[in-house]
Amino acid sequence: MYVAVKGGEQAIARSLELLAEARRGDPAVPELELTQIREQLRLGVARVMQEGSLYDEELAALAIRQAAGDMLEAIFLLRAYRTTLPRFGYTLPLETDGMRVRRRVSGTFKDIPGGQVLGPTADYTQRLLDFDTTPPTATTSAEAPLPAEMPRVLDLLEAEALIEPADADSDPEPLDLTREPLTFPADRATRLQNLARGDEGYLLGLAYSTQRGYAESHPFAGEIRMGEVDVCICPEELGFSIEIGSITVTECQMINQFHGGNGVPPQFTRGYGLSMGEGERKAMSMALVDRALRCDELGETAHAPAQDQEFVLSHSDNVEASGFVQHLKLPHYVDFQAELSLLRTLAKQQAADSGEQPLHAAGGLHA
Amino acid sequence: MDTSPHLARSQWMSLLAQSEPDELALAMKELAPPVDAAWLRPAQTGLYMLRGRMGGNGAQFNFGEITVTRCSVQIGERIGHAWVRGTHARHAELAALADALLQDPSLHARLRTELLEPLLRSLQARRDTASRKAAASKVEFFTVVRGD
Numbered sequence: 001m002y003v004a005v006k007g008g009e010q011a012i013a014r015s016l017e018l019l020a021e022a023r024r025g026d027p028a029v030p031e032l033e034l035t036q037i038r039e040q041l042r043l044g045v046a047r048v049m050q051e052g053s054l055y056d057e058e059l060a061a062l063a064i065r066q067a068a069g070d071m072l073e074a075i076f077l078l079r080a081y082r083t084t085l086p087r088f089g090y091t092l093p094l095e096t097d098g099m100r101v102r103r104r105v106s107g108t109f110k111d112i113p114g115g116q117v118l119g120p121t122a123d124y125t126q127r128l129l130d131f132d133t134t135p136p137t138a139t140t141s142a143e144a145p146l147p148a149e150m151p152r153v154l155d156l157l158e159a160e161a162l163i164e165p166a167d168a169d170s171d172p173e174p175l176d177l178t179r180e181p182l183t184f185p186a187d188r189a190t191r192l193q194n195l196a197r198g199d200e201g202y203l204l205g206l207a208y209s210t211q212r213g214y215a216e217s218h219p220f221a222g223e224i225r226m227g228e229v230d231v232c233i234c235p236e237e238l239g240f241s242i243e244i245g246s247i248t249v250t251e252c253q254m255i256n257q258f259h260g261g262n263g264v265p266p267q268f269t270r271g272y273g274l275s276m277g278e279g280e281r282k283a284m285s286m287a288l289v290d291r292a293l294r295c296d297e298l299g300e301t302a303h304a305p306a307q308d309q310e311f312v313l314s315h316s317d318n319v320e321a322s323g324f325v326q327h328l329k330l331p332h333y334v335d336f337q338a339e340l341s342l343l344r345t346l347a348k349q350q351a352a353d354s355g356e357q358p359l360h361a362a363g364g365l366h367a
Numbered sequence: 368m369d370t371s372p373h374l375a376r377s378q379w380m381s382l383l384a385q386s387e388p389d390e391l392a393l394a395m396k397e398l399a400p401p402v403d404a405a406w407l408r409p410a411q412t413g414l415y416m417l418r419g420r421m422g423g424n425g426a427q428f429n430f431g432e433i434t435v436t437r438c439s440v441q442i443g444e445r446i447g448h449a450w451v452r453g454t455h456a457r458h459a460e461l462a463a464l465a466d467a468l469l470q471d472p473s474l475h476a477r478l479r480t481e482l483l484e485p486l487l488r489s490l491q492a493r494r495d496t497a498s499r500k501a502a503a504s505k506v507e508f509f510t511v512v513r514g515d
Contacts, residue, residue, distance in 0.1 A: 049431075050431065053431040053432055054414070054431065054432050054433070054434065055417065055431060055432070055433040055434070055452075056433070056434040056453065056454065058453070058454065059434065059454070082414060082432060085412060085413050085414050085434070086411075086413040086414070087413060087414050087415075087416070087432075088413040088414060088415050088435055088437065088450075089415055089416075090415060090416045090418055090429075091415045091416065091417050091418055091433070092418065093418045093419060093420045093427050094417060094418065094419050094420070094430070096419075096420075096423045097423065097424065100494055100497065100498060101498075101501060102497060102498075102500075102501045103501065103504075110508055111508065115505045115506065116505065116506040117501050117502065117504055117505045117506075118504040118505075118506065119501050119504055139500050139503070140500070140503040141496065141499040141500050141502075141503055142499045142500075142502035142503040142505070143499075144499070144502065145494075145495050145498035145499050145502055146498045146501055146502045146505070152423060152424075154422070166420075166421065166422040166423070166424050166425035170426065171426050171427060172426065172427075173427075174418070174426070174427050174428045174429050175429075176416060176429045177429070178416070178429075178432070188421060188426075188428070189421070189426060189427065189428035189429070190428075192419075192421065192428040192430075193428055193429045193430070196419075196428075196430055196431055197431065227501075228497075230381075230385075231415075231417065231433060231452055233415060233435075233450060235448070235450060237439075237448055238376075238377075238380075238448065239373075240373045240374075240376075240377050241377065242377050242380040242381050242384065242450065243380075243381035243384055243385055244381075244384045244415075244435055244450045244451055244452045245384050245385060245451060245452030245453065246385060246452075247417075247433065247452070251423060253422065253423065270421075270422050272421050272422050272423070272425075274419050274430060276431060
């Protein structure tokens with residue numbers, strides 16, 4: 001059978017006009033400026049950067065406006081745009097030790113060197129819709145700034161050998177998922193890159209499943225810190241390293257149930273999460289899923305979905321997932337015709353084999 | 368590697384990149400590009416892959432990319448380079464010009480006072496303000512002693 005494949009150009013053109021009109025909304029209302037999105041929707045910008053896997057607030061703001069606030073579409077736009085840019089190289093590893101902290105809390109120790117700094121958080125709000133439009137009161141400044149470096153909470157445990165060491169003795173070149181395909185088994189560096197790009201909602205659901213008993217790992221939020229870190233590169237032209245600017249990141253260090261045996265004393269284990277901008281929920285989810293996926297190296301039996309790296313990593317990317325789910329909208333006329341004709345043939349065959357008249361042909365049940 | 372001239376240059380290149388583009392433009396207003404400036408590599412935006420470390424201090428992993436704009440300019444015999452985060456071409460151009468001019472011993476002292484020092488003060492002031500605001504939200508725990 002021949003199915004018409006041409007046509008629809010005009011309908012598509014009209015659809016694009018409707019989309020542009022719907023995106024813009026009432027033209028009597030001023031269009032959103034990118035600086036407004038950047039300044040007032042900063043958490044949305046952070047999410048688009050993180051899952052778009054590209055730190056650039058202006059491009060993320062543009063993507064959010066173009067996508068009319070559809071975050072997954074904005075993430076797609078950013079991912080597509082990055083493919084048009086040349087890759088200059090790799091930065092030096094971010095030094096989160098030297099973070100200029102704006103928030104830092106621990107769920108495990110009350111008194112930590114450097115203190116608990118709440119920063120801008122919604123944790124202590126009533127979470128009630130606020131109809132009050134009065135501008136915020138001016139912020140207060142302390143007499144002295146925070147210490148330049150804050151020790152890591154987990155280092156306190158490491159000093160007592162109560163937590164597994166951070167494995168800094170070997171520093172292999174990590175695989176880059178933007179260059180190489182994902183293969184299994186994936187090492188931890190590859191898994192972390194995948195999780196960093198992964199959908200927040202998906203990782204949140206998986207992280208939640210580990211807390212509800214699917215891969216129970218008894219997590220504690222050892223430390224969460226948010227602030228600015230320097231980005232450093234070492235270009236060949238120079239032969240020495242320079243800072244090229246600063247970015248905001250959120251880091252989560254989870255402390256999990258202890259292990260031991262084979263000569264190793266009982267120790268807590270680690271899960272790690274890192275997110276661009278203020279992305280606490282994402283960083284915490286990432287840390288929980290990172291820990292669950294370490295089941296093999298820690299000798300745990302894998303029985304839960306969050307421990308199955310092939311399942312977790314293959315479905316974390318919302319650009320891939322959205323594309324594959326939504327492609328079902330596209331014409332499948334030929335495929336469907338083939339199935340339909342097969343089904344009709346089978347139905348006829350069954351009717352012929354049983355010798356019974358189909359009900360509709362016999363005039364229904366009460367004939 | 369980090370002999371002192373390198374260290375000094377690394378520091379000023381870092382400062383130029385960390386500065387607000389508008390402030391840099393204002394500070395360099397008087398320093399119009401010399402007539403013999405040759406743009407060896409016009410400002411070009413590309414990507415660096417950011418790297419993190421597991422647990423903050425363990426083995427490396429690829430975290431996600433970042434936009435970076437680079438630029439190279441030659442003034443006389445001196446070549447100035449710049450790499451700045453973001454897509455701001457003018458920021459990279461000004462930083463590359465400043466890098467070339469700062470290598471000129473006859474200009475260096477003046478530029479240090481008129482360009483670098485004000486930029487550094489401004490950067491430190493911004494960081495100090497942010498840190499003192501954060502410090503104001505530091506938790507002071509009180510221990511309630513219950514007498515029997």
